[in-house]
Amino acid sequence: MASKRPFRSLLFMFVVLLAGVSAFQYTTDGVITWHRQPLESLEQLVVDVGERLERTGDFPFTLPGGEQTESAPTVDPAGGETAPATYRDAGESDESRFELVGQVTEVIDGDSVEIQVDGSTYTVRLFGIDTPEHGQSHGNVAARALSRKLDRRQVGVNIEDIDSYGRLVGTVYYRGENVNLSMVAEGHGWWYRQYAPANHALRDAEAAAREAGRGLWAAPAPVAPWEWRRRN
Numbered sequence: 001m002a003s004k005r006p007f008r009s010l011l012f013m014f015v016v017l018l019a020g021v022s023a024f025q026y027t028t029d030g031v032i033t034w035h036r037q038p039l040e041s042l043e044q045l046v047v048d049v050g051e052r053l054e055r056t057g058d059f060p061f062t063l064p065g066g067e068q069t070e071s072a073p074t075v076d077p078a079g080g081e082t083a084p085a086t087y088r089d090a091g092e093s094d095e096s097r098f099e100l101v102g103q104v105t106e107v108i109d110g111d112s113v114e115i116q117v118d119g120s121t122y123t124v125r126l127f128g129i130d131t132p133e134h135g136q137s138h139g140n141v142a143a144r145a146l147s148r149k150l151d152r153r154q155v156g157v158n159i160e161d162i163d164s165y166g167r168l169v170g171t172v173y174y175r176g177e178n179v180n181l182s183m184v185a186e187g188h189g190w191w192y193r194q195y196a197p198a199n200h201a202l203r204d205a206e207a208a209a210r211e212a213g214r215g216l217w218a219a220p221a222p223v224a225p226w227e228w229r230r231r232n
Contacts, residue, residue, distance in 0.1 A: 045073050098156030098173070100124075108144025109134060110188055112167070115155065123167045126180045127160045128196030130225045131189035135232075137223070138216040140186040149179055168194075181205055187215020190224055 081104030091112045103115035115122050131146075132139035150172065159170040172179040178201075183189050185205040196202060209217055 001223065013202060016029075052196075076126065088208065097158075099159045100157040100168070100170070102155065104150045104153050104155055107143060107147040110139065110146050110183065112173070113146070113150055115157065123165075124157055124172065125163060125167045125169045126183070127169045127171050128192050128199045128202050129180050129189045130192040131183065132222075132225055136225065136228050138188070141215070142183070145188045146179070146183060149177075149182070150174060155179075185188050185209055185214075187217050194226075 100115065100117060100122065102115040102122070104113050105116045105121065106114040108123070110115065111126040111129050113124050113126075115124055131142040134140065134143070153174050156173045157168070157170040158173075159168050161169040163169050181201055184191055184202055185208065187209040191199065191202040191206040193203070209215060
């Protein structure tokens with residue numbers, strides 16, 4: 001019981017202080033208004049959170065260590081979960097963790113973009129995925145999907161390689177979203193296992209998209225881009 005006395009004393013002093021402030025303001029002003037500012041601050045916080053939800057469509061779930069997880073999955077009205085809206089990594093606002101940060105000035109196709117960095121332009125091929133080519137079924141759909149995600153956006157890139165065409169090959173992030181992964185999860189491309197054999201996240205995303213019949217997997221027998229290129 002003795003350990004509770006300091007807390008009770010502090011609580012009593014706090015209540016007396018609030019009562020004193022209220023009595024003083026009522027005596028001098030004839031009205032009590034000191035409590036309005038804290039309430040207004042709380043109201044503004046609620047508004048800010050609501051605007052973020054409306055603007056981004058998601059709210060970051062935080063683990064005890066502070067690391068953000070994937071955003072909540074959307075729900076198919078017919079039942080079951082669809083692809084998660086975004087795939088997030090911790091520290092999404094920390095540009096120092098990216099090897100390249102710049103603005104997407106052109107979306108070339110479903111897996112390639114041009115990024116401008118301090119006046120220089122770099123072509124970036126999305127690592128570990130392969131989307132249908134222009135002229136191939138779903139090719140234009142994939143390109144439009146990537147354009148909606150990245151066109152004129154400020155992005156970060158973690159570079160994995162430089163290919164034989166001189167393009168940077170990397171994982172592209174926008175506001176913490178792993179765009180490579182989301183393109184495959186939404187059914188706009190294949191896991192490019194030849195170049196990313198150990199990427200189990202891409203493997204699982206493709207398997208889930210196939211199972212759900214999302215995007216290009218709605219077709220009965222979609223042709224892989226590498227096979228289409230070989231034929232053409």
